[in-house]
Amino acid sequence: MAWLFLVVAGILEMFGVTMINKLNKDRNWQAFCLLLLGFGGSFIFLALAMESLPMGTAYAVWTGIGASGGAILGMLLYGEPRNWKRIVFIVMILGAAVGLKAIA
Structure with a gap:
């Protein structure tokens, strides 16, 4: 389950980065709220994954x-x-990232 949490965290990180670009172009509160939602969710799922995965592996795969x-x-x-x-x-x-999963 931790690896699923980590993949979700990574996808939410991608979403957050995309919202940074959208916020730079649109400058509206919806883009800002989506940015916070994406990064906030990403950190929550990363924390859940790190309950059972080593910190270094989880962080490296997430980034x-x-x-x-x-x-x-x-x-x-x-x-x-x-x-x-x-x-x-x-x-x-x-x-x-795949290599880190293989040895974890």
């Missing part, structure tokens, strides 16, 4: 999901560059 997911969303939604080098490094981040 990996958030960083790679944020980069992917930036490419898909906001026209950020999609060159092969970026994709290779995103795959490396995700591979490291």
Whole structure:
């Protein structure tokens, strides 16, 4: 269950990062509330995951999901560059997260 909590925390982290971008563009209270909801939920699920996962593993996987997911969303939604080098490094981040799960 802890790994499911960790994945949910990472997805909510991606949502929170997307809401930062939306807030910068729209400057409205709805985007701000969604930002707080995304990051707040992310921290709650991270804390739940850390009840049974080692802190270093949980934090590394959480940031990996958030960083790679944020980069992917930036490419898909906001026209950020999609060159092969970026994709290779995103795959490396995700591979490291999978590796940490494999040894945990």
